[in-house]
Amino acid sequence: MTAPAARLAVRNVTVRFAGLTALDDVSFTVEPGTVHALIGPNGAGKSTCFNVLSGVYRAASGSVEYGGRELTGMAPHAITGLGIAxxxxxxxxxxGTVAENLMLGRHRLTRAGFAATALGLPSAVREQRRHRARAAEIADFLGLGPYFDRPVGPLPYGVRKRVEIARALCTEPGLLLLDEPVAGMNPTERLAMADTVAAIREALGISILLVEHDMGMVMRLADAVTVLDFGRRIADGTPEAVQQDPAVVRAYLGQEEPA
Structure with a gap:
């Protein structure tokens, strides 16, 4: 069952690497059930932010709360256990196959122990069948049904991107962190993926934090946008307001603020 969406609050987060400040006092909030875009030029700190939220990096200072639980210092598997993928x-x-990759996402929800699974005990077999059935449902939802039992390696790039999203959804998250879901796709694939992201939010009611360079997709999908540049937040608000912010225009286009 999908975890309930909860509020993500990032407060004054700073990350440093050997004297280099990758994130500098960054704050933003992702409200439950919304699509929130995190954008900025290359090197702005977006990936660093995602790595902090997922437990890969530890912030030098600041706080990250999800549903009132402090994430700072938590291991990645513990953060996944709270419903963040x-x-x-x-x-x-x-x-392996698409099915095998999706079943990896079901691991955190598996109750049968290693011994019970290895011995093929009836309770473990029944549980595996339930998880496989749920993985098949998620595959169908993302248009992966025809590929479910096929090896991942030879599949087209766009299909493999969907498999990765399906694997994340198989953890039944309340918050999904999507890191450039349309990177490397052609225009047709980009439009299809935008429809998929919208469908995920609509059907599952989960929150989505999206890092993306495709501004058309961001403006179409996002309820709110946070803009980073050189590790600092330079804008935060609705897509329309952010798009017209002079600081954002300068960061992306190198233009001077109009008089």
Whole structure:
């Protein structure tokens, strides 16, 4: 069952690497059930922010709360256990079939122990059947039904991107972190993926934090946008307001603020 969406509050987060400040006092809030875009030029700190939220990096200072629980210092698997899942800009999939990759996402929800599963005890077999059935439902939802029992490796790039999203959804998250879901796709694939992201929010009611360079997709899908530049937040608000913000225009286009 999908975890209930909860409020994500990022407060004054700073991250440093060997004297370099990658995030500088960054704050923003993702409200439950919304699509929130995190945008900015290359090197703005977006991936660093995602790595903090998913437990890969630890902030030097600041706070990250999800549903009132402090995430700072938590291990990645513990954060996943709270109902936060992420995808990666570069596809991260294992060898094997689509079904096997999706079943990896069901691992945190599995109750049968290793011994019971290895011995094929009836309770473990029944549980695995339930998880596989749910994985098949999620695959169908993302248009992956025809590929469910096929090896991932030879599949087209756009299909493999969907497999990664499906794997994340198989953890039944309340918050989905999508890192550039349309990177490397052609225009037709981009439009289809935008429809998929909208459908995920509509059907599952979960929150989505989206890092994306496709501004058309961002303006179409996002309820709110936070803009980073050189590790600092320079704008935060509705897509329309952010799009017209002079600081955002300068960051993206190098233009001077109009007189």
């Amino acid at each position: 992420r995808t990666f800009q570069n596809i991260v999939l294992t060898a």
